[in-house]
Amino acid sequence: MSLAETPAPTAEPAVLRYAAFTHDPAGGNPAGVVLDAAGLDDATMLAVAARLGYSETAFLTPPPTGAQEGGDGVRAYRARYFSPQAEVPFCGHATVATAVALGERHGTGDYLFHTQAGPVPVTVDERDGALRATLTSVAPHTEEYPDADLTEALAALGWERADLDPALAPRVAYAGARHLVLAAATRDRLARLDYDFTRLRDLMRHTGLTTLQLVWRDPADPLVFHVRDPFPVGGVVEDPATGAAALAFGAYAREAGLVPDAAELTLHQGEDMGRPGLLTVTLVPGDPRVRVAGTGVPLPEPAA
Template sequence: MSRHPDTQVLRYTAFSADPEGGNPAGVVLDASGLDGAAMLAVAAELGYSESAFLTGRGEPAGAGAPGAREYTIRYFSPKAEVPFCGHATVATALALAERDGPGDLVFNTLAGTVPVTVTREGAELRATLTSVEPDVMDIAPDDLAEALAALDWPAAGLDPALPPRIAFAGARHLVLAAATRERLADLSYDFARLEALMHRLDLTTLQLVWRAAPDVFHVRDPFPVGGVVEDPATGAAAAAFGAYLRDQGLVPEAVVLTLHQGEDMGRPGTLTVELRADDARVQVSGTGTRIGG
């Protein structure tokens, strides 16, 4: 099926109230007339790291989420479908809130069920997603060595206090911590080599981080498997990183973290990550705005 000529594609940026900041995403609020190939074609034409496509018309959610509207959502990079995308989730939730008003949503993704709440804070809307159950895994020494070689990062340039791990909260991300802000800023990697490793390990991005304070981090996310050199603000990786920090005992059981991303790309954004003592899942929140009015 080809793209229907009446398909309306909205453009939003997530994790910044400035359309020149954060991470842009395409949003199709009614993709019921599109198949996967057509969705991929839309995403490729837009060229954003991901775009989101809603099917169905927002039926009332089940008993576990009274008052919420429930949708099935699919995410596509310019090269392939991905199981979950945080920034496109935020963008879609904000688009729905502008159309229908703030409130509770339930998104059924390939990775599982993701509740989202949109609230109004003054003139801004803020979306908060709750991840699926996370997991944190070791990475084999040979795979770590290959990742560092593709990045051209020496092992001595890593922060020993934040050990490399693969973290999952809807998608898999390799967490690597730089010892200095300068190391994080120096990102010029072998695209094909890193892409091959990421396909082999089923990684969506690399979550490259530098710890500026106990609860503040600067992060960058190479995304060659999506056909994108770098993602400007990555909600799925932020959720996975929160799970990683808790798993490694690097933050309190209940804490709010601030992640700064996109500064080195000229698209600064802020992601807020909340860990709760009574819930293994991770909350990620941020603002956003429509691009182009």
Template sequence: MTTNEPRPEVLQYTAFSSDPDGGNPAGVVLDASALDDADMLAIAAELGYSESAFLTPKGERAYGIRYFSPKAEVPFCGHATIASAIALAERIGPGKLEFSTRAGTVPVEVGEEGGTLRATLTSVEPAVQDIAGDDLDEALAALDWPAADLDPALPPRIAFAGARHLVVAAATRARLADLAYDFARLEALMHRLDLTTVQLVWRESATVFHVRDPFPVGGVVEDPATGAAAAAFGAYARELGLVPEDAVLTLHQGEDLGRPGELTVTLRAGEQRIRVGGAGARITRSG
């Protein structure tokens, strides 16, 4: 962007909550055509949210989209996708959208329920893989979580649905609530394993989970609501046979940060891609 060009409007929306004080806030630029990488990174850093989304119109209800944390670009971000879809729906109406991301094409559908807009994204093809024992040991050491505090019914795995996440399950809600990790140590491991977040999980019931997502590689201690990790977790739960092939999972996130949000993860038999949905709202003040 040259010094003579006006800076495009930077919107602020929260995702996975209809309350601006809940969910996960994101910056949204609906036309970033005039911005270069440095401009986008600077805007993301200025906002300080875990990610901001930068859109470029590609056709009717089709957009290129890029995501920047305060420190770097990330290949895919679920909550900023939901936030962008809600922002667009308020301007061009609900319906189907298509986002071209670095991870692949992500369709999104926006509908209205009781006066609240809700958006649902469909992930790229997911994958789940084992994590080496030494790498898991390092992750647990960085988290300061003893192996005895893990839930053996939900073994650690690396899951992908647009970005890579390490899934680690706590045996109790108290273990999940007690999060004080070594930022630099976890960040170094995550860079080495190409992880976007660590998806920490506690299972409340057959289809209800509480989750937290440390995000040191993005320069953020914790992500308040993580759509990409929710999609990856859906693939993980299905791959390990933890839920039926047809299932709707509810993930609660952000409660420990005072920004409660709710993510809906939908699995369909015979369909590999994962759906992740939630509400959104515009933030009309900073902070």
């Protein structure tokens, strides 16, 4: 190949950094955001995500030809999400971060993200001087997890069956990505997370899981949960605030009859990591979809 035929290198995209589900840059879950990813190939997007090292980075391009625009005044995009090691079909916290970034530039209102999991409507509004994004899931569902795989998951976590809350049965929940919901019987069990990274990663790959949604239900308030999310398939030990898993958990809680048909759940995540975040999950009667809302804040640029 002659020099004239050598492909030009892909230009480095402009990358924004936000923390989702928090007002404080020291809290919540950091995400990368690329608002104009036109012309970037998969390898470049993966390389950007790997360089950032966040659990996910979102990449926006114009919506696919013929895709629904979402109605008058709705801004539509195609959204793709990459962890440091692989593309994932959907990511909640990176969607919140991206929606807040768009809201800062284009104003509040309705957006539509075309994801690999399906179309995800997002509304950005302002509350108490902060932008807040509310996203609506694709149609969710739950399913059984094979007992042999559950035994392996517990072994990888270093948990015993006696560590599980018998009132919250283990199940896989989906609202754009698959998460195994495991409920700890005590707050102390949830706090002591120290697992076999490779063993759990291999099991999750084998059974098609994105994260484990480890939960503890607050006995003082049945609508309040503390959660943690191991994410070894993405090359991340733990995710600080996981919107996709929160959506899936909302579907789980409703199908299990743990909460009313109309409910607002509060999920605390990241406290045990020193990055506290707050996720609000809303269930609406007559609508099988689940909503999760949170704020977002820009992160300071790293030192050169």
